Amino acid sequence: MIQKSEIRSQKSEAVIAALLVALAVALVFAAPVFAQNGEPTDDEVNAVAKQLYCPVCENTPLDVCPTQACAQWRATIKEKLIAGWSEQQIKDYFVQQYGERVLAQPSTRGLNVLVWVLPPIGFLIGAAALAYYLQQLRNPAPSVVAAPASAPPTDDDDDYEKRLEEELAKRR
Amino acid sequence: MVVVESQTPIQNQKPKVLLGWAAAWIVLIALLGLVAVKLYQVTLGPVSSGSAPDFTLTTFDGETIALGSQRGKVVVVNFWASWCNPCKDEAADLEAFWRQYKDRGVVMVGVDYVDTETEARAYLAQFDITYPNGPDLGTRISQAYRIKGVPETYIIDKNGNLVTNIIGPTTLADLAAIVEPLLK
Numbered sequence: 001m002i003q004k005s006e007i008r009s010q011k012s013e014a015v016i017a018a019l020l021v022a023l024a025v026a027l028v029f030a031a032p033v034f035a036q037n038g039e040p041t042d043d044e045v046n047a048v049a050k051q052l053y054c055p056v057c058e059n060t061p062l063d064v065c066p067t068q069a070c071a072q073w074r075a076t077i078k079e080k081l082i083a084g085w086s087e088q089q090i091k092d093y094f095v096q097q098y099g100e101r102v103l104a105q106p107s108t109r110g111l112n113v114l115v116w117v118l119p120p121i122g123f124l125i126g127a128a129a130l131a132y133y134l135q136q137l138r139n140p141a142p143s144v145v146a147a148p149a150s151a152p153p154t155d156d157d158d159d160y161e162k163r164l165e166e167e168l169a170k171r172r
Numbered sequence: 173m174v175v176v177e178s179q180t181p182i183q184n185q186k187p188k189v190l191l192g193w194a195a196a197w198i199v200l201i202a203l204l205g206l207v208a209v210k211l212y213q214v215t216l217g218p219v220s221s222g223s224a225p226d227f228t229l230t231t232f233d234g235e236t237i238a239l240g241s242q243r244g245k246v247v248v249v250n251f252w253a254s255w256c257n258p259c260k261d262e263a264a265d266l267e268a269f270w271r272q273y274k275d276r277g278v279v280m281v282g283v284d285y286v287d288t289e290t291e292a293r294a295y296l297a298q299f300d301i302t303y304p305n306g307p308d309l310g311t312r313i314s315q316a317y318r319i320k321g322v323p324e325t326y327i328i329d330k331n332g333n334l335v336t337n338i339i340g341p342t343t344l345a346d347l348a349a350i351v352e353p354l355l356k
Binding site for chain 2: 054055056067068069072073075076079095096097098099101118125129132
């Protein structure tokens with residue numbers, strides 16, 4: 001026979017287990033809820049930061065740049081995200097402040113368009129040149145062809161020979 | 173045996189192929205030229221003589237300063253940033269210089285390089301800097317002067333010509349020694 005104290009103990013264990021499960025679920029969803037409350041996470045800041053380069057630290061993306069200047073830039077990104085700015089608005093702000101060279105991916109405006117257009121054009125030209133070269137190797141085009149010896153002489157040949165003879169006779 | 177030239181379709185295409193190659197070479201040479209010019213510009217040091225590159229700066233207080241309209245005055249242009257520790261070494265001297273020379277026909281302009289406004293304003297407050305300062309929007313001014321870092325200071329005479337540049341932190345005494353003869 002089960003005593004009342006045992007039933008009470010089982011109930012309290014079940015309540016504790018339920019609370020633990022609830023806590024685990026709450027922890028899983030805690031980060032997004034926190035972010036939605038206004039404070040962006042480091043991941044959200046870095047998602048924007050990795051698309052930018054600080055001119056002071058060349059070739060180092062902003063999200064991994066260790067300098068104070070970059071830390072300040074990341075803080076600015078965070079401020080803008082808190083203020084509700086979109087990713088594009090933040091990037092535009094940085095371009096306005098520091099120039100286009102801060103963008104990891106150059107824009108398609110002005111001379112920057114060359115960065116996007118030239119590599120594929122270069123690749124296509126290279127591929128075409130290679131294809132042409134390989135074709136030439138397989139089928140060498142004869143620039144001068146010897147007429148077959150067995151071919152019957154034509155009128156053109158006769159005329160040609162006649163003129164040749166005349167020219168030679170003049171020079172003798 | 174008679175030898176004749178054969179007019180094959182490939183031979184007819186030759187001028188077109190040659191034209192294509194010529195165009196490809198022209199593009200390639202133009203690109204190499206562009207790269208060479210850029211590399212040459214990178215190797216050039218900061219501007220140190222001749223006419224000072226003109227610029228217009230909007231200060232943190234909203235005032236607009238055009239270098240071109242400062243003729244007849246000696247202009248000291250200082251590039252700095254709040255994240256730059258050597259800049260902090262010269263900040264007090266720059267302000268002292270400004271206070272000493274502002275009524276003697278000297279204009280001083282601080283150009284804030286690749287900085288964030290909040291920290292820049294805090295820096296100006298920390299060192300009690302009162303001469304005009306503003307952000308180098310788009311890094312246009314620093315590119316025109318081809319600065320290699322901060323701090324750098326450029327001294328421009330009354331005719332708008334660069335007298336000298338100081339790479340690294342400067343002092344009140346150094347600035348005074350350069351500016352004094354220019355005021356005579």
